[in-house]
Amino acid sequence: VAARDDRVRLVLASGGQTLTGIVTDMTGGVIAGARIDAARLQHDARPGGAIAVAFSDQAGRYTLAVGGGEILVAASHPEYAPQTRHVDLGSTGATANFALVPGGTIEGVVRDLDTKQPVAGAAVRASSDLSALDLADVNERIVKADGAGKFRFAGLRPGAYELSAREGARSSRVPVGVGVGVAEQQTNIVVLVGGTATIRGKWGLNNLLPDHN
Numbered sequence: 666v667a668a669r670d671d672r673v674r675l676v677l678a679s680g681g682q683t684l685t686g687i688v689t690d691m692t693g694g695v696i697a698g699a700r701i702d703a704a705r706l707q708h709d710a711r712p713g714g715a716i717a718v719a720f721s722d723q724a725g726r727y728t729l730a731v732g733g734g735e736i737l738v739a740a741s742h743p744e745y746a747p748q749t750r751h752v753d754l755g756s757t758g759a760t761a762n763f764a765l766v767p768g769g770t771i772e773g774v775v776r777d778l779d780t781k782q783p784v785a786g787a788a789v790r791a792s793s794d795l796s797a798l799d800l801a802d803v804n805e806r807i808v809k810a811d812g813a814g815k816f817r818f819a820g821l822r823p824g825a826y827e828l829s830a831r832e833g834a835r836s837s838r839v840p841v842g843v844g845v846g847v848a849e850q851q852t853n854i855v856v857l858v859g860g861t862a863t864i865r866g867k868w869g870l871n872n873l874l875p876d877h878n
Contacts (some may be wrong), residue, residue: 677767681730681756688721688740695725699742699765700747706735706751744768744820746847768820770844773854775814783814784858787832792816793825803828816856819847830856 688699699721719727733754738761741747745765752761775787792805810816810830818826825844829837835858843851 674706682733682754682756684717684729684731684736684738684752684754684761685758686727686761686763687725688742688763688765689725690745691764693764695721696742696745696765697721697723697725699727699740699745699763701727701729702739702741703729704737705732706737708837740765741820743820745820767848768850769823770824770850770852771817771828771843771854772847772850772852773816773828773856775810775832775856775858776817777835778857778859780842782874784810784830784832785812785814786810786817787814787816787830787835787856787858789816789818789828789830789856791821791826791828793822793827806813823847823849825835828854828856830858832858834861835859836861 684703685703688696688701690696695841701719701721702718705716712878717731719729721727731754733756735751735753737749738752739747739749740763744767748763748765748769750761750763750789771791773800775784775789776782787810788807789810790805790807794804806818808816808818808833810832816830823846825842827840827842829840837856837858838861841854841856843854845851
């Protein structure tokens with residue numbers, strides 16, 4: 666009814682199978698706050714969107730209720746390289762433990778190409794040709810430089826990355842290549858930005874007409 670509020674009570678029935686596990690690092694220490702995503706596998710063996718999400722507690726443990734069958738489970742944390750695995754949920758549920766490897770780190774500063782002064786607030790992009798892990802990773806990340814032009818990427822998988830930046834009309838003309846190993850820290854990386862060329866012109870109707878001469 667117009668101009669009247671109604672209240673609806675929803676009751677959810679328990680269902681699905683229970684997926685449990687613990688998230689640790691390579692030394693066996695527990696990782697709290699790790700994100701766990703679960704997705705069903707489709708008929709073409711590709712995962713659909715995440716259907717359940719949980720975070721590990723202070724003891725590194727997590728619990729999810731997911732529909733039965735084969736699923737893809739991913740564990741991720743800002744300071745660690747992500748992992749994924751396939752899990753077959755039976756009638757009694759399943760357990761999926763993760764031992765995450767510390768991710769690599771890239772730190773540096775964005776500077777103006779001409780003045781070499783720090784560029785505050787620049788958008789810094791790190792891209793790689795690594796295949797992205799379903800549910801847990803992307804092959805491109807973007808962070809914003811702080812007031813001193815400094816930036817930091819963490820939790821990177823081992824591999825080669827290309828860094829570029831943009832701030833207003835200034836952008837990188839040539840990306841900076843950086844290699845990262847397991848838990849390796851690359852520091853003092855300098856990404857330069859400068860003015861870019863602009864093409865201007867005029868388009869008229871005569872450009873669309875055929876030349877009969």
